[in-house]
Amino acid sequence: MSDLKEYKKNQDRVFGEFLHEMKTPLSIIRTHLEAEIINDTIPLEVRQKLVLDVEEVARINHLVNDMKILLSNENQILQDRFEEKSLLVLVMDVVESLEPLAEIKNQKISLVSKENCKVLMDEHKLKQLFFNLISNAIKYSPLHAKIEVLFFIKKNHIVVEVKDEGIGIAKEEQEKIFEAFYRVSNVKEEGTGLGLAVSNAIASLHNAKIVLKSQLGKGSRFEVKFEKTK
Amino acid sequence: MRILVVEDEVKLSNNICDLLKTQKYECEQAFNGEEALDRVYAQHFDLILLDIMMPLMNGIEVIQALREASNAIPVLMLSARNQVQDRVDGLDAGADDYLSKPFSNTELLARVRSLLRRHSEVKSSLIRCKDLVMDEVKKEVKLNGKILELTAKQYKILELFMLNMNVTFTRLQLSEYIWGEENTLRSANAIDAHLKNLRKQIGDEYVQTIRNIGYILKK
Numbered sequence: 001m002s003d004l005k006e007y008k009k010n011q012d013r014v015f016g017e018f019l020h021e022m023k024t025p026l027s028i029i030r031t032h033l034e035a036e037i038i039n040d041t042i043p044l045e046v047r048q049k050l051v052l053d054v055e056e057v058a059r060i061n062h063l064v065n066d067m068k069i070l071l072s073n074e075n076q077i078l079q080d081r082f083e084e085k086s087l088l089v090l091v092m093d094v095v096e097s098l099e100p101l102a103e104i105k106n107q108k109i110s111l112v113s114k115e116n117c118k119v120l121m122d123e124h125k126l127k128q129l130f131f132n133l134i135s136n137a138i139k140y141s142p143l144h145a146k147i148e149v150l151f152f153i154k155k156n157h158i159v160v161e162v163k164d165e166g167i168g169i170a171k172e173e174q175e176k177i178f179e180a181f182y183r184v185s186n187v188k189e190e191g192t193g194l195g196l197a198v199s200n201a202i203a204s205l206h207n208a209k210i211v212l213k214s215q216l217g218k219g220s221r222f223e224v225k226f227e228k229t230k
Numbered sequence: 231m232r233i234l235v236v237e238d239e240v241k242l243s244n245n246i247c248d249l250l251k252t253q254k255y256e257c258e259q260a261f262n263g264e265e266a267l268d269r270v271y272a273q274h275f276d277l278i279l280l281d282i283m284m285p286l287m288n289g290i291e292v293i294q295a296l297r298e299a300s301n302a303i304p305v306l307m308l309s310a311r312n313q314v315q316d317r318v319d320g321l322d323a324g325a326d327d328y329l330s331k332p333f334s335n336t337e338l339l340a341r342v343r344s345l346l347r348r349h350s351e352v353k354s355s356l357i358r359c360k361d362l363v364m365d366e367v368k369k370e371v372k373l374n375g376k377i378l379e380l381t382a383k384q385y386k387i388l389e390l391f392m393l394n395m396n397v398t399f400t401r402l403q404l405s406e407y408i409w410g411e412e413n414t415l416r417s418a419n420a421i422d423a424h425l426k427n428l429r430k431q432i433g434d435e436y437v438q439t440i441r442n443i444g445y446i447l448k449k
Contacts, residue, residue, distance in 0.1 A: 024239055027332025031245040034335040035252060037443065038398045048442040051400050058402055061332055065412050077315060097383055097408055100423035124410060131413040 012071045019064050019071075026064070030057045059192075066194040069125070069201050070180060078205060082120040087226070088113055088151060090123060091160060094130045095149060098138060106144045109134070113151035117158045119226050121206060129202040132195045133162040133222050140166035141219070157225040164221075169214040178210070231346060232256045232274060236266040236292070237281040237308065246279065249335050250342070253397070263287025267295055275303060277346055279338075280325070282309040282316055290316075290323050297324035304345045308333070334411075336390070336403035343393050357392045359447060362432060364392045373432060383408060384428050391437055391447035400444040 033054045037047050095111050102109050137147045145165040152159050169177060169184060176182045180197040196210075203210045207227050214220035233255050237243040240261065247257040258275070260266040264286045270278065282289035293305055307320040307328045317328045326348075327341055355367040363372045371378045371388060380388065390399070390407055399407075401421040408424065425437060425445060437447050 023331050024242065028239070028242045028245060030332055031242065031249060031335060031338075034400075034403075035245065035249045037400060038252060038335075044441075044443070051402075051443055054400065055402050058406075062412070081315070081318065093382075096381060098420075100427055101420040104419050104423050124412065127410065128412045131409060135413075 016068065016071050019068050022064050023061070026057055026061050030054055030061075033057070063192055063194070066192060066198045069198050069205075070194075075205050078122050078125065082122060084118045084120050085123060086116055087119050087121075087126075087158065087160065088116045090121070090126060091130050091149060091151070094127055094134055098131070098134050101135065102138050102147065105138065105141070107138060107141060107147060108145075109138075109147045109149065111149045111151075115151045115153055115158065117151075117153075117226075117228070119158065119206065119229070125202045126206065129199045129224065130160070130162075132199045133224070136195065137162055137164035137166060137220075140164065142166070153228065154225075156228050158228050159226075160224045162222045162224075163219065165219040168216040168218050168220055169212070170216050174212050174214060177212070231276045232258065233342070234258050234260060234266065234269055234275045234278045236260045236263070236278060236284070236289070238262060238284045239281075246338070249338065253339060255342075263289065263292040266292050270296065270301065270303065276349070277342060278303055278305045279342075280305050280307050282307055282320060290319050293320065293323040293325050304349045306341055306345055334403050334406055336394075336397075336399055336407060339394060339397065340390055340407075347393075359392060359395060359436065359449060362392075362436060364389065371432075378431050380428075380431055383424065384431060387424060387428055388432065391445075395447050395449045398440055398444050398446045404444065 033050050036042055037050050037054070039047070092111060095109055099109060134147070134149065141147060141164045147165075148161075148163040150159075150161040150163065152161075173184055177184055178196050178200045181193040182197075183193055200210055203224060209225045211223040211225060212220065213223070233250055235243050235246050235250070235257060237246065237259075238261050243259050243261065247259060250257045258269060258273070260269050262285050266278070266280070267287070269275075280289045280292060287295075289307060289309070293307075296303065296305070305325045305327075307317075307325045309316050309320075309328070309330055317330075320328060326345055329338060329341055355365055357364045357366065361374045365371070366389070369385060371380055371385065387404070387408065390404075404421050404424075408421075425439075429437065437445050440446055
């Protein structure tokens, strides 16, 4: 291995340990605050403020988890424990959990599939990928929009496509949106800025690829392409 | 119910005990694996919350020792390692469930209750709240004797409330419960929408809103 690769690997290991070390103090702060929130002897207005504090702690924890996925040295451990599960069941579960969110905007999510393929996966991570794509579609689509989730086989790939009628992404930004902390210029929504970078890392972990087709003002199509196993 | 908390981080251990005491559990502490075994052999406990990474004897060795001695006490593992290997090793050694740090109070209490119910001598699959009856085996809910058509997610949310009556859940806790810790939406609306759908099925009087805090199911 070259010196540079060795150096990078070592940096990733140190950073991974650092992230790991952050989890215990976060856990302590959160447990303490949540015990106070359910304590009736504390005035309601104080407890309401503590709710906001816990949300900030959760935000840091969320960032820590996302950064861990972006570190390559964590991946091998995950891949060693992959299980073969139905991709359709997983996506259906994500769609069902997000439907009430779409209903708020009078949007309709339709899931169209003729394929019930199994893939080797880390279920939690893969759910996170589809959760990111489908919740983005809801977020960036107007009222009454239609969101489609399509399953199909294309050559040697199982494809899950998330298609929306949202604001779309300009051509020059389409590659950059998969970079960590990149913010698309026509977006006001808040977020960690890691969503798509993490989704991309999760796809790679599963030997899958995310392909984006989008036109500004006309919506986006995110295709997640898994290699078909024989 | 007596619970032994085995955790070498003193502050975290104290916090867990404070939380358990709010739910009327009796709580004892041990700060390393050897101390944990000494206590378990000397006294009766209904459940052990066990950290994995500990000095002297780690959590997995503790479970192995317990199971080799044919002690079947339920064990809920706690670990900062969000990695599958620890979970597999722990479960292989004989742990009953696993929780990775940081965990929310909701999740901890729900798992504790669930494990205690699973191992309690009086095994009933029915949970009741006024006219609402949940059958955990059949996975069905009846209101005034009539079966409700709940979606899987609605059932899951209601189950959390039925297992934890009189406990307040924040929107964040509920969203982590529904979507998983890694998928939390920073949108209170999403949780409110789920609760609105649930109330359409069970009526408004069961799950109550506590303004700017969350929701509660009162006995």
